[in-house]
Amino acid sequence: MATFYGVMAIVLWGGLALLGASTTDIPAFQLLFLCFSISALLMFCKRLLKKEPLLAKPQLNMQQWLVGIIGLFGFHFCYFMALKKAPAIEVSLIAYLWPMFFALLIAKKGNVLQALLGGLIGFVGVCFIILGETGFTYNQNYLVGYLLSACCAFLWSGYSWFQSQSNNHVDDIGWLSIAVALLSLCVHVQLENSTWQFSSIQIVGIILLGAGPVGGAFYLWDIGIKNGNKKLLASLSFSTPLLSAIALSVAGLNPWSTNILIALSLIICGGVIANTKLSMLKRKSHVIYKATD
Numbered sequence: 328m329a330t331f332y333g334v335m336a337i338v339l340w341g342g343l344a345l346l347g348a349s350t351t352d353i354p355a356f357q358l359l360f361l362c363f364s365i366s367a368l369l370m371f372c373k374r375l376l377k378k379e380p381l382l383a384k385p386q387l388n389m390q391q392w393l394v395g396i397i398g399l400f401g402f403h404f405c406y407f408m409a410l411k412k413a414p415a416i417e418v419s420l421i422a423y424l425w426p427m428f429f430a431l432l433i434a435k436k437g438n439v440l441q442a443l444l445g446g447l448i449g450f451v452g453v454c455f456i457i458l459g460e461t462g463f464t465y466n467q468n469y470l471v472g473y474l475l476s477a478c479c480a481f482l483w484s485g486y487s488w489f490q491s492q493s494n495n496h497v498d499d500i501g502w503l504s505i506a507v508a509l510l511s512l513c514v515h516v517q518l519e520n521s522t523w524q525f526s527s528i529q530i531v532g533i534i535l536l537g538a539g540p541v542g543g544a545f546y547l548w549d550i551g552i553k554n555g556n557k558k559l560l561a562s563l564s565f566s567t568p569l570l571s572a573i574a575l576s577v578a579g580l581n582p583w584s585t586n587i588l589i590a591l592s593l594i595i596c597g598g599v600i601a602n603t604k605l606s607m608l609k610r611k612s613h614v615i616y617k618a619t620d
Contacts, residue, residue: 333551
């Protein structure tokens with residue numbers, strides 16, 4: 328069941344682009360403040376429904392506070408800053424190295440190369456979705472953006488690995504959300520100018536984002552990586568941009584392409600390789616060898 332929750336987090340992240348289309352006019356850190364505020368509210372709603380103490384203290388030590396805040400806020404901060412320094416397509420591509428890094432971090436000693444191979448194949452699938460036919464052209468002027476994108480990948484993979492090893496309660500995501508919301512508000516005040524009046528469509532978009540990909544998904548991911556199949560979730564994470572492309576296509580905001588099918592095939596192939604036991608692969612290859620001998 329825990330793995331299912333992790334999969335649901337990935338599905339929600341796949342809807343980020345579609346849901347975010349209604350909030351593109353809202354400054355990034357203002358939107359983060361609103362979404363993480365809703366994320367924190369989810370914790371209190373859950374406690375209210377279960378008749379639990381609303382203000383029960385978080386079960387976080389200092390290290391868990393630091394890693395949680397750096398992971399959640401740092402990832403989004405680096406991502407939005409990277410978008411100011413480099414093209415969005417290339418930023419997204421580099422940031423989506425995180426599932427491969429996560430797979431390597433959780434791989435057992437004898438399966439590191441297997442995890443790397445499966446991750447690379449999955450990442451190639453991501454390339455087909457994000458780059459399409461535009462291609463990746465290195466430009467030294469975008470170097471800062473590339474480095475910030477790489478920071479996103481390291482931050483989220485490191486956060487996911489650390490959380491998978493931690494014993495804190497899932498409710499603590501709510502307390503971390505409060506911290507991230509306050510930090511986002513501070514950055515918004517310093518860097519952004521905007522109004523606090525929103526259209527009805529924007530309000531719906533903010534609520535859905537906060538309840539889903541930029542809020543509720545973090546609770547689901549925490550349950551998944553703590554108690555579920557981490558290797559499988561790492562592999563399935565490569566499907567996030569694929570799900571985004573499919574969602575946008577279904578909504579008529581993005582045309583269908585053969586790249587979607589190619590990406591799907593590669594991501595499935597990479598996932599199978601990363602999650603099949605090495606001994607089983609050797610046994611199958613031995614059977615094939617004997618059959619052709």
